[in-house]
Amino acid sequence: MTSSPHPDPDPDPQPRDTRGRESDGSSPPGETPPAEGGMSGAGPAHDPPKGWAKGPLALILGLAVLIAAFFLVYALVLLL
Template sequence: MTSSPHPDPDPEPRDTSGLEPGGGVPPGETPPSEGGMSGTGPAHNPPKGWSKGPLALILGLAVLIAAFFLVYALVLLL
């Protein structure tokens, strides 16, 4: 048998440490399961979407800039 440079991804169960006969794992061999997300703190539900104030400010600024360039183009044409 030739030696492979890659380890076998599916080793022989007889040669694997920590396994009981039949392939089970004894208690204490694996870490305990996690409790999930139950202890992360109070729930924070941020509002959905943009609030009306910043959105109105951005739209107003965009209209003001568009009006400036429209007036500038009209002045250049005349």
């Protein structure tokens, strides 16, 4: 068994013993708080397409034209 050159100090230090911390756990004025960890910049860039796809747009417009034609024919039948 080999010993490490730098023995690990207390693995669970008390907040009052931790350098750079106030007794309530906050950072003192002028002390930089620890950086946040995160994965915000990880992974490939994703550039989603903008606007409507031609298929759904054509389907919606076609349905609107059919409904308008139905009501136009219905109005002509009522007038005659």
